[in-house]
Every structure is written in structure tokens, then in C-alpha cells.
Amino acid sequence: MTTVQLPEGRYGRSADERADHKLKIIGAVLGTALLVLVGYFAFHYVAGNKxxxxxxxxxxxxxxxxxxxxxxxxxxxxxxxxxxxxxxxxxxxxxxxxxxxxxxxxxxxxxxxxxxxxxxxxxxxxxxxx
Structure with a gap:
């Protein structure tokens, strides 16, 4: 029995590559949200202190x-x-x-x-x- 090897890159990304890409996007969004949240609280702590x-x-x-x-x-x-x-x-x-x-x-x-x-x-x- 012979297995057929398909040419690489011809049929899109593999499932692992798609999952890695989604995880990178989710990580970037969550990291950005965390930075915005920390900045918001820091600003209101400093600016709110009258x-x-x-x-x-x-x-x-x-x-x-x-x-x-x-x-x-x-x-x-x-x-x-x-x-x-x-x-x-x-x-x-x-x-x-x-x-x-x-x-x-x-x-x-x-x-x-x-x-x-x-x-x-x-x-x-x-x-x-x-």
C-alpha cells in the first residue's frame, strides 16, 4: 500500500497552523485589553487624586x-x-x-x-x- 503525499502549501494551512494563528490573535487581543485596563486604572488613580x-x-x-x-x-x-x-x-x-x-x-x-x-x-x- 502506498500513501500519497500532497504537495506542501497547495491546499492551505494545516489544522495545527490554523489553531496557532487563532491563539496568537486571541493572545494579542487579550494582551492589548490588559494594557488598556491597567492604563485606565493608573490614569484615574493619578488624575483622581485631587x-x-x-x-x-x-x-x-x-x-x-x-x-x-x-x-x-x-x-x-x-x-x-x-x-x-x-x-x-x-x-x-x-x-x-x-x-x-x-x-x-x-x-x-x-x-x-x-x-x-x-x-x-x-x-x-x-x-x-x-
Missing amino acids: ISGEVISFAASDSAVKVHLEVRKDSGVTGYCTIRSQAEDGAEVGRADFRFDQDATRVDKVLTLRTTATGTTAELLGCHAD
Whole structure:
């Protein structure tokens, strides 16, 4: 019994080649959709944040931490920033929200965070618009 070998390329792609081509197309579409989704969330996280802050410096005592905080926000936006302090062993010794209702786009303030023990840090947890 003899088997007939058909000329290659004459009768279209094989089933494996068609499946590989479909998988490549599906992978490209899903990859593009993932990139668009990540870009969308990244843009809305950055653009939607209408108030941000930065701890410039801090000084600790036994019962309080003085925090020099710089806040940048859109004009007319009100909100608050949350600051916490931790002891040397990592335990939280103070946390408070500080409101910023000024009309200015840049607010530079020295705030006092009361603590239950000596704080060794002043950490800005985040700022949120109302």
C-alpha cells in the first residue's frame, strides 16, 4: 500500500497552523485589553487624586510628634491627610486626620500629633478629598 503525499502549501494551512494563528490573535487581543485596563486604572488613580501631601520633617517628644507637612491640592478642594507615628518597636503610638479647608493650592503647616509614647516616625498614610 502506498500513501500519497500532497504537495506542501497547495491546499492551505494545516489544522495545527490554523489553531496557532487563532491563539496568537486571541493572545494579542487579550494582551492589548490588559494594557488598556491597567492604563485606565493608573490614569484615574493619578488624575483622581485631587489632594496629595509630603512629610518634610518631624520632631518627636515623649507625648507628641511635630510634623512639617506640605499639601498640594486643587483650588477649592477640601480634604484631610492621615498621619501616624510608631514607636521604636513598630507599635502605633499615634494617628490623626488633619483637615485642609484652605483655598490655596499649596498648604505648608507644622502639625502636632499627640502620642501615647515616644514616637520615632511620622508617616503620611494618605490624603483624601471630600
